[in-house]
Amino acid sequence: MKNKISILFYAKSVKETKNGLIPIYLRITIDGKRIELSTSKFIEKSKWNSQSGKIKGNSEEARTINSYLDILRNKVYETEKNMINNNIDINSQTFKNKFLGIEERSHKLIILFEEHNKRMKELIGFEYSNNTYKKYETSLSHTKEFLQYQYNVSDIPLKNIDLAFLNDFDFYLRKVKKCNNNSTIKYIRNFGKIVKQAYTNGWIEKDPFVKYRGKVKEKERDFLTEQEIEDIMTKSFVTDRLTLVRDIFIFSCFTGLAYIDVKQLTNHNLTIGIDGDKWLFKNRQKTDTTSKIPLLPTAQAILDKYKNHPTCKNEGCLLPILSNQKMNAYLKEIADVCGIKKDLTFHIARHTFATTVTLSNGVPLETVSKMLGHTNLKTTQHYAKILDNKISNDMAILKQKFAVSNIKSSQSKKTS
Known part of the structure; x- marks a missing residue:
């Protein structure tokens, strides 16, 4: 497709000098986008002919400057010809760089992706969790493998990424990597963050994700029923570790906090709420939104039970929680002992709070959303649909x- 390029020389009155001279500018318009460049030439306003884009008359000054403007005009056409002959995409940015002799930096996908992940790793514990970082590392790995599989290259210029690329990547993840729909979409969304960053920085002209149609399918979220909660709470365990894991899991069932947020709890998160009772105020690690949760009696009793635990005293935490891996392993033991057939994980506690503990008992959706720290009410609505x-x-x-x-x-x- 041929680009529409137009040229205009004009005198910029708003930049008149103290001596009463005004600068001459060159405006190059490519497909509706303007490039404005100073010619470094100045004239008296009365001498400029705006119709012809030249200086009036045949004086030495007029001949010299008009000749210089013709040279610039020819340079525009030569630049266009050179870019066409070398199969260089013509747009306002690439043309300006070529016209001014600026070497365009070659922005490549994998280099940018690796730099993004490197910065993310340095911000673990501040803005990102280790799990989030690992997901982006997996996305990077899949992207590298796709480039080798599809193009036999180790990297690719960002400008080469288009809708066809995204659709091929989508197909590769499903067919070759055997990813299900939701995993495929999530990997491509992680990849998309890198591409959108490039678009925002002006390194690519278009956002290829505008027409990408991948969509995450809703899946059933496991949660515990009232009877299952009761079975776990009333069960006597032979080991202290299972009792500890049970207690902290139940605490999450009655607060809705995710594992990382429970782990980070300290006395600073305990405050007196608007009703005069104890509340938990916690910025969620995942979204950095504030969860404000009135403490139910069951949750308060668990905090009281462990307030003198050595780990809590030495480390200043509210609960002596184990690693997420150990918590989930022991929860599977608890499920077996209690006769619960569900794949019990710590995150099920958060789902249980949203469903069995709150929504099922008439707590309004908006209130539940606020306590869960959701940034979008639609996220909370997923829980309401399954009740x-x-x-x-x-x-x-x-x-x-x-x-x-x-x-x-x-x-x-x-x-x-």
Whole structure:
């Protein structure tokens, strides 16, 4: 496709010097985008012919400057010709660099991806979790393997990434790497963060993700029922480690905090809320949004139980939580002992808080969303969709209202 290039010389009155001279500028417009460059030539305003884009008359000054402007005009056409002959994409930025003799830095995907991950690693514990970093490292690994598989190269210029590239990468992850739909989309979204960063920095002209249609499918979120919570809470364990893991898991069931947020809890997170009772104020590690959670009696009792634990005293934490790996391993033991058939992980506690503990008991969706620290109400709505028992209870109340209404209507007809 041929680019539409137009040239205009004009005198810029707003930049008039103290001597009453105004500068001459060159404006190059490529497909509607302007490049404005100073010619370093100055003239008296009255001498400029805006129609022809030249100095009036045939004076020595007019001939010299007009000749110089013609040279610049020819240079524009030569630059265009050179870029076409060398198969260089013509846009406002590449043309300006070529015209001014600036060597365009070759921005490549893998170099930028590695730099992004390096910075992310340095911010673990401040802005990112180690798990988030590992996910981006996996995305980087998949991207490198795809480039070798599809193009037999170790890296690729960012400007070569288009919708076709994204669709090929999507197919590769599904077909070759055997990723399910949601994993595929998440890997490409991680990859997309790098591409969007390049677009924001002006290193590529278009965002190839605008027309990418990948979509995460909702999946069922496991949570514990009231009976399952009761079974775990009332079970006596033969080892202290299982009792400890059970207690901290139940604490999360009644606060909705994720593993990393429970691990980071200190006395600074305990405060007196608007109602005069104890609350937990915690900035979520994942989103940096604040969760404000009134402490339910069960959660408060667990904090009281461990306040004198050696780990809590020595490290200043509220609970002596183990590593996430150990917590999940011991939770599987707890599930077996309690006869729970679900794949019990620590994160199920957060789902349980959202469903069984709050939404099922009539806590409004907006309130639950605030306590969970969600940045989008749609995230919380996923929990509401799976509560069939809540739908049943709500509809039972409605049926009862209709039944009473029908009885009154029948009685009214009999007396009339």
